[in-house]
Amino acid sequence: MANQKKTRNQNISKIRKLRKEEVSVDSLIEGIRQSDKASLARAITLVESSNPEHLEQAEQLIVKSLALNSNSIRIGITGVPGVGKSSFIEVFGKTLTLSGKKVAVLAVDPTSALSKGSILGDKTRMEELSKDPLAFIRPSPSGESLGGVARKTRESIILCEAAGYDVILVETVGVGQSEIAVHSMVDFFLLLKLSGAGDELQGIKRGIMEMADGIAINKADGNNVERAKLAQAEFARALHLYPPKENGWVPKVFCCSAVENTGINTLWELIQDFTKTMKTNGHFERNRKLQNKNWFLQTVDEQIKVYFHSKKSFVEAQEEMLKAIEENKISPYHAARKLLDGLKEQLK
Amino acid sequence: MANQKKTRNQNISKIRKLRKEEVSVDSLIEGIRQSDKASLARAITLVESSNPEHLEQAEQLIVKSLALNSNSIRIGITGVPGVGKSSFIEVFGKTLTLSGKKVAVLAVDPTSALSKGSILGDKTRMEELSKDPLAFIRPSPSGESLGGVARKTRESIILCEAAGYDVILVETVGVGQSEIAVHSMVDFFLLLKLSGAGDELQGIKRGIMEMADGIAINKADGNNVERAKLAQAEFARALHLYPPKENGWVPKVFCCSAVENTGINTLWELIQDFTKTMKTNGHFERNRKLQNKNWFLQTVDEQIKVYFHSKKSFVEAQEEMLKAIEENKISPYHAARKLLDGLKEQLK
Numbered sequence: 167m168a169n170q171k172k173t174r175n176q177n178i179s180k181i182r183k184l185r186k187e188e189v190s191v192d193s194l195i196e197g198i199r200q201s202d203k204a205s206l207a208r209a210i211t212l213v214e215s216s217n218p219e220h221l222e223q224a225e226q227l228i229v230k231s232l233a234l235n236s237n238s239i240r241i242g243i244t245g246v247p248g249v250g251k252s253s254f255i256e257v258f259g260k261t262l263t264l265s266g267k268k269v270a271v272l273a274v275d276p277t278s279a280l281s282k283g284s285i286l287g288d289k290t291r292m293e294e295l296s297k298d299p300l301a302f303i304r305p306s307p308s309g310e311s312l313g314g315v316a317r318k319t320r321e322s323i324i325l326c327e328a329a330g331y332d333v334i335l336v337e338t339v340g341v342g343q344s345e346i347a348v349h350s351m352v353d354f355f356l357l358l359k360l361s362g363a364g365d366e367l368q369g370i371k372r373g374i375m376e377m378a379d380g381i382a383i384n385k386a387d388g389n390n391v392e393r394a395k396l397a398q399a400e401f402a403r404a405l406h407l408y409p410p411k412e413n414g415w416v417p418k419v420f421c422c423s424a425v426e427n428t429g430i431n432t433l434w435e436l437i438q439d440f441t442k443t444m445k446t447n448g449h450f451e452r453n454r455k456l457q458n459k460n461w462f463l464q465t466v467d468e469q470i471k472v473y474f475h476s477k478k479s480f481v482e483a484q485e486e487m488l489k490a491i492e493e494n495k496i497s498p499y500h501a502a503r504k505l506l507d508g509l510k511e512q513l514k
Numbered sequence: 515m516a517n518q519k520k521t522r523n524q525n526i527s528k529i530r531k532l533r534k535e536e537v538s539v540d541s542l543i544e545g546i547r548q549s550d551k552a553s554l555a556r557a558i559t560l561v562e563s564s565n566p567e568h569l570e571q572a573e574q575l576i577v578k579s580l581a582l583n584s585n586s587i588r589i590g591i592t593g594v595p596g597v598g599k600s601s602f603i604e605v606f607g608k609t610l611t612l613s614g615k616k617v618a619v620l621a622v623d624p625t626s627a628l629s630k631g632s633i634l635g636d637k638t639r640m641e642e643l644s645k646d647p648l649a650f651i652r653p654s655p656s657g658e659s660l661g662g663v664a665r666k667t668r669e670s671i672i673l674c675e676a677a678g679y680d681v682i683l684v685e686t687v688g689v690g691q692s693e694i695a696v697h698s699m700v701d702f703f704l705l706l707k708l709s710g711a712g713d714e715l716q717g718i719k720r721g722i723m724e725m726a727d728g729i730a731i732n733k734a735d736g737n738n739v740e741r742a743k744l745a746q747a748e749f750a751r752a753l754h755l756y757p758p759k760e761n762g763w764v765p766k767v768f769c770c771s772a773v774e775n776t777g778i779n780t781l782w783e784l785i786q787d788f789t790k791t792m793k794t795n796g797h798f799e800r801n802r803k804l805q806n807k808n809w810f811l812q813t814v815d816e817q818i819k820v821y822f823h824s825k826k827s828f829v830e831a832q833e834e835m836l837k838a839i840e841e842n843k844i845s846p847y848h849a850a851r852k853l854l855d856g857l858k859e860q861l862k
Contacts, residue, residue, distance in 0.1 A: 225851060232845040321847075458839050458846040465850035466832065467819050473858065474818060484814065491806050497580040498806040499669075502813035503573060510821065 191226045198231065198329045201268070203302055206329045210304055213321045218476055228321055231328035238327045239441055240334045242348040244374065245358030250384045251337055253424035254358060256292045259335065261430050263300040267333050270302045270326035271295070274319050274338040274348050302331060320351050320461055349377045350460055353450065354437050357381045361390060361397035376408060378417050380436055382429065386421035394421045413449035415440060474509075483508060539574045546579065546677045549616070551650055554677045558652055561669045566824055576669055579676035586675045587789055588682045590696040592722065593706030598732045599685055601772035602706060604640045607683065609778050611648040615681050618650045618674035619643070622667050622686040622696050650679060668699050668809055697725045698808055701798065702785050705729045709738060709745035724756060726765050728784055730777065734769035742769045761797035763788060822857075831856060 189208060197205025209231075213224045245251050259269045271292070295301045304322065323334050338348045349355050357378040375381075381401050386394030401419045410416070418436055422429025444450035474480045487501040496504070537556060545553025557579075561572045593599050607617045619640070643649045652670065671682050686696045697703050705726040723729075729749050734742030749767045758764070766784055770777025792798035822828045835849040844852070 225847070228847045229845065229851075232847060324847075455840060455842075459836050462835060462839055462846035462849050463832075465847060466853055469850060469854045470818060470822060470857070471815050473854065484811075487810060488807050491810055492803055494803075497577065498810035499573070499576045499580060499672075499813060501810050502817060503577075505814055506817045506821065509818070 189223075191223050191230070194227060195230050195328075198325060199234065201329045206302060206325060207304065209325050210322045213325065214318045218472070221472070224321070228324055231324045234328040236327035236330075238332055238334055239354065239437065240323060240336065240352040241437065242336045242338065242345075242352035242355040243358065244338045244345050244348065244356070245384070249358045249360055250424055251358055252292055254382070254384055254422070255335055255337060256295045257424045257427055258430050258433065259292070259295040259301055260298065261427075261434065262333055263295075263298050266300075268300045268302075268331045269295075269298075269333045269335065270304070270329075270331040271335045271337065272304050272319055272322050272326070274336060274344050302326065302329070319348070323351060345374050345377060350457055353444070353453065354379045354440055356433070358384045359397065359401065360385055361393040375404070379415060379440060380417060380433065381405070381419045382433060383419065383421045385423060385425075386429065387423035387426045391421070413444060413453070414447060415443065415449075480509070537571075539571050539578070542575060543578050543676075546673060547582065549677045554650060554673060555652065557673050558670045561673065562666045566820070569820070572669070576672055579672045582676040584675035584678075586680055586682055587702065587785065588671060588684065588700040589785065590684045590686065590693075590700035590703040591706065592686045592693050592696065592704070593732070597706045597708055598772055599706060600640055602730070602732055602770070603683055603685060604643045605772045605775055606778050606781065607640070607643040607649055608646065609775075609782065610681055611643075611646050614648075616648050616650075616679045617643075617646075617681045617683065618652070618677075618679040619683045619685065620652050620667055620670050620674070622684060622692050650674065650677070667696070671699060693722050693725060698805055701792070701801065702727045702788055704781070706732045707745065707749065708733055709741040723752070727763060727788060728765060728781065729753070729767045730781060731767065731769045733771060733773075734777065735771035735774045739769075761792060761801070762795060763791065763797075828857070 189212070194205050194209045194212070198209060209227050212220050213227060215224070243251060243255065255271055259271065262269045292303055296303050304326075319336060323336070326334055334352075336348050336352055338344045355377050357374060357380070359381060361383050383394045383397045383401070398419050398421050405417050405419065420429055420432045420436070422433065424430075441450065444453070483505055487496065487505055490496040491498055491501055537560065542553050542557045542560070546557060557575055560568050561575060563572070591599060591603065603619060607619065610617045640651060644651050652674075667684060671684070674682055682700075684696050684700055686692045703725050705722060705728070707729060709731050731742045731745045731749070746767050746769050753765050753767065768777055768780045768784070770781065772778075789798065792801070831853055835844065835853055838844040839846055839849055
């Protein structure tokens with residue numbers, strides 16, 4: 167029995183070794199080029215990994231993926247929980263795949279850091295789309311910081327584009343920070359709203375409205391149609407009060423229903439109109455360049471952090487300060503100052 | 515005329531100079547010790563400043579404030595827009611000042627980065643409290659990053675405590691990240707809810723419930739009392755499904771009304787019970803130490819960033835990369851890598 171177990175363990179370790187060997191950057195990139203979903207999923211996992219050993223591979227993956235040209239459109243979709251984002255994405259995604267588009271769905275979830283939940287965690291919510299060979303759905307659990315989430319979602323977008331996905335949908339939920347992060351990485355930003363519920367209760371603050379390129383009044387079906395039309399008129403009026411956008415785009419409001427599949431084509435026409443207009447007036451590329459610069463700046467800040475935390479002397483000095491704080495020997499602010507002073511001395 | 519203008523300008527610059535001289539760290543600390551609200555407000559502005567020249571003064575202010583002992587209780591209050599946070603804080607604050615407590619109100623607003631709005635921006639919403647000599651209300655506009663907000667709010671707490679405030683109320687709004695930030699700097703975390711509106715629509719996800727030490731069903735007045743009681747029972751049941759907290763505390767649910775001033779005393783008794791229990795079982799101090807360690811770690815990361823961005827060679831190299839990205843000569847990810855490689859070479 168003991169021997170059998172030993173042999174079994176040896177086999178497992180052999181398989182593990184094989185698996186490890188399989189995940190070479192080149193084979194992953196090859197898989198991505200062939201639009202193999204398993205390779206794409208694996209590449210995203212690698213990029214999301216906080217294991218320092220994966221960093222080098224992740225960087226190579228991104229650099230190589232960036233070299234593969236893409237002509238994608240990146241669409242951010244936001245709205246409070248309950249507004250029907252998943253059903254909406256399911257129907258919108260199916261419409262796109264039926265017309266031959268390849269659709270990737272990613273998520274930025276500001277709450278999962280604590281609850282370990284994820285907006286796209288429940289795949290059954292997009293049952294049809296998840297079975298569609300032209301669709302790729304990826305729940306993207308957030309990292310420790312929001313910056314972390316943002317960084318990884320950007321990388322995931324690049325990987326999906328390298329795999330030939332034409333439309334990248336980035337779903338988010340929440341008020342504020344996560345929308346700002348998603349807005350900074352998409353071309354078109356869609357806000358889903360409900361009629362009926364007061365604006366305040368929907369948790370949408372002025373800032374989110376300002377970011378929207380389109381507003382969809384969702385669940386405009388059955389008894390709700392009249393109310394939805396009223397809400398549409400109200401939002402259209404509200405939008406007129408905002409100063410015009412720099413890119414000249416006037417955000418549009420429309421009604422839609424995921425259940426009755428109405429308004430979905432309106433959205434796709436709107437997005438195509440938006441893309442065409444922005445590409446003509448140069449704002450499409452200008453916006454992507456601006457986003458690239460921000461991506462660069464964020465990556466630099468994050469990598470500096472990663473670098474120091476990989477230095478033994480730094481980690482040791484930090485541990486010492488943590489111990490002193492635990493023993494009430496130093497205030498946290500003073501400890502930070504001392505650590506930094508030591509660092510600056512070293513860097514002189 | 516030209517001469518008059520010149521004289522006037524000279525006078526203004528004299529006044530500005532005088533003003534500048536006034537803001538010495540020692541005079542500010544002296545003002546804070548005497549609980550002078552103008553000095554406290556000025557100190558917070560200094561700490562919130564992103565001007566590098568203010569950094570040294572800000573650090574001194576914090577270190578000196580930390581040396582002044584405090585016996586405060588820090589209370590976080592969250593809930594979606596429309597739940598009635600401001601009226602609640604107004605009534606709760608007044609109850610405390612009437613019993614002789616000094617109350618400070620701070621805010622963490624995740625949406626103001628874009629909208630330039632602020633949850634406490636509209637001071638008239640707490641008209642009574644803002645006129646109360648025992649109360650200090652400070653809108654705290656968020657910085658560029660959520661980390662930035664968190665850091666400054668912590669510092670503002672310390673300054674308020676140095677000024678002798680007994681109860682620090684930290685208000686926040688939103689789903690996720692901002693609550694996590696506030697939860698990491700308070701002793702007691704209160705979640706305000708409404709009866710009637712579905713849980714989903716209120717945008718409260720599981721993670722937020724888990725953080726709460728108390729849940730108040732607000733607006734439990736008039737026709738709403740029955741529904742509020744039902745909601746109370748429901749939440750109490752829901753809370754039972756969560757695993758017990760490490761500190762042994764079982765979160766309480768209660769009804770309250772800012773309009774009819776009911777349930778406010780219940781809350782204060784609950785917080786006193788909580789504080790007593792936690793101080794007895796050692797979790798009060800343990801929690802504060804843990805928070806101090808996190809504060810230290812966040813400050814270190816932030817200061818490293820600030821340090822590099824103050825270095826001319828670093829800023830120049832970064833500018834060069836930004837130019838290359840603008841000219842499509844390099845991908846943002848590659849640019850970050852190149853900049854970091856240069857940095858590491860220098861640091862060897």
